[in-house]
Every structure is written in structure tokens, then in C-alpha cells.
Amino acid sequence: DIQMTQSPSTLSASVGDRVIITCRASQSFNTWLAWYQQKPGKAPKLLISKTSSLQSGVPSRFSGSGSGTEFTLTISNLQPDDFASYYCQQYKSYPYTFGQGTKLESK
Amino acid sequence: QVQLQESGPGLVKPSQTLSLTCTVSGGSITSGGYYWGWIRQHPGKGLEWIGYIFYSGSTFYNPSLKSRVTISQDTSKNHFSLKLSSMTAADTAVYYCARRNPREGYFDYWGQGTRVTVSS
Numbered sequence: 001d002i003q004m005t006q007s008p009s010t011l012s013a014s015v016g017d018r019v020i021i022t023c024r025a026s027q028s029f030n031t032w033l034a035w036y037q038q039k040p041g042k043a044p045k046l047l048i049s050k051t052s053s054l055q056s057g058v059p060s061r062f063s064g065s066g067s068g069t070e071f072t073l074t075i076s077n078l079q080p081d082d083f084a085s086y087y088c089q090q091y092k093s094y095p096y097t098f099g100q101g102t103k104l105e106s107k
Numbered sequence: 108q109v110q111l112q113e114s115g116p117g118l119v120k121p122s123q124t125l126s127l128t129c130t131v132s133g134g135s136i137t138s139g140g141y142y143w144g145w146i147r148q149h150p151g152k153g154l155e156w157i158g159y160i161f162y163s164g165s166t167f168y169n170p171s172l173k174s175r176v177t178i179s180q181d182t183s184k185n186h187f188s189l190k191l192s193s194m195t196a197a198d199t200a201v202y203y204c205a206r207r208n209p210r211e212g213y214f215d216y217w218g219q220g221t222r223v224t225v226s227s
Contacts, residue, residue: 032211032212034213034214036154042219042220043203043205043217043218043219043220044154044203044214044217045217046213046214046215049208049211049213049215050211050213055215087153087154089154089213089214091211091212091213094167094169094170095156095169095170095171096156096169096212097156098153098154098155098156099153100152100153101152101153101154
């Protein structure tokens with residue numbers, strides 16, 4: 001199985017900040033990575049697929065990049081609605097696996 | 108707009124089989140080449156892919172759960188189902204149904220989730 005490790009587990013930031021969440025994979029692969037946002041009591045929401053493809057309706061302040069074993073989600077100009085948990089998911093191989101999550105909280 | 112809605116018991120006794128159904132509206136589960144799957148989230152934890160079914164009936168399961176999981180579909184009712192046998196406290200989680208993209212393995216539409224507790 002490909003293990004996905006996110007860092008940090010918790011991130012404190014303020015509105016207007018730029019934050020970066022990292023996802024490291026136990027095996028190298030290219031592109032087949034997605035990012036989700038989850039708010040308490042809600043289902044995850046797909047933000048980015050194929051490492052950097054922003055889903056329709058997702059604000060452009062969200063961006064993704066990476067390859068090999070390191071992938072990042074960057075949120076620029078953080079907005080109040082962005083405080084949530086974020087998960088990466090690899091779909092390079094079965095079983096699909098997710099990172100353990102990063103909770104983005106207000107400083 | 109596709110919508111998914113889980114239904115099933117919120118409480119299951121140890122050793123019993125969990126049965127959940129996901130009803131899809133706004134689109135047919137047999138069109139578009141989508142996969143229809145289940146993902147769970149243990150309390151305060153991350154997400155775990157359980158498996159999914161293709162409209163043809165082909166199934167794909169997480170090896171860690173494969174011996175206990177069955178995913179099936181009822182095209183006449185436009186829904187698909189999860190059965191997880193031999194439930195234990197470790198299976199207590201929120202269970203989500205979700206749609207997988209035809210060409211890539213990400214999940215673009217999710218149900219709201221249903222909380223399942225295993226307890227006697």
C-alpha cells in the first residue's frame with residue numbers, strides 16, 4: 001500500500017495568510033493525487049484532482065503541485081471559510097489511501 | 108446535479124452484518140462510466156477507502172476489508188449497497204458513499220455520511 005503522510009497535522013493561521021500543506025507518499029508516483037476539504041459534520045469536498053487541476057467552483061486561491069513523493073496544497077490569501085480539515089488521496093494504485101489530515105485553524 | 112444519500116441502521120451489534128444503501132438522484136448509476144463507492148471515517152480520524160462497484164457490476168475492494176465486504180447495485184432502484192460482516196467496535200465510523208470519476212480515482216460527489224456505532 002502507498003502510505004500518505006500529511007504535515008503539519010495542525011496549522012494555525014490568520015485571514016490573509018498563505019499556507020502550505022504537504023503530503024508525502026511512501027512510493028513515488030506522478031499526478032494521481034487529489035485534495036479534499038472537510039468541515040465538521042460534513043462530507044469531504046473535492047478541491048483538486050491530478051495534483052493541480054482545480055475543480056469547477058473552487059476559488060483560485062487554492063492550488064496544488066508536486067510529483068514523486070512530495071505534493072503540496074497551497075492556499076493563498078486565506079479566507080474565513082477556509083478553516084477546515086484537508087486530506088490528500090492517492091489514486092495511483094489500489095488500495096486508494098488518504099493522508100491522516102491537516103486541521104487548519106484560526107490563530 | 109448528482110446527489111447521494113446513505114441509509115441504514117445507526118447501531119449494529121458486534122458480529123452482525125452492517126447493511127447500508129446509497130440512493131443516487133440526478134443521474135443513473137449505469138450511465139457515464141462512473142464507479143460507485145464507499146469510504147469510512149473513524150471518529151476523529153482520517154478516511155479509509157472500502158471499495159466500489161462499476162456499472163457493469165465489477166467490484167474493487169480494499170484488501171484489508173475484502174474478506175468481509177460486499178458491494179452490490181440495484182439498477183432498477185438506482186442505488187448501490189454495502190454489506191460489512193462480522194462487525195466489531197473497530198468498525199464504528201461514519202460511512203460515506205461517493206462517486207468515482209470514470210478515468211481517475213478521485214471522488215467528486217459524496218453523500219452526507221451516516222454514523223454507524225457497533226455496540227451491544
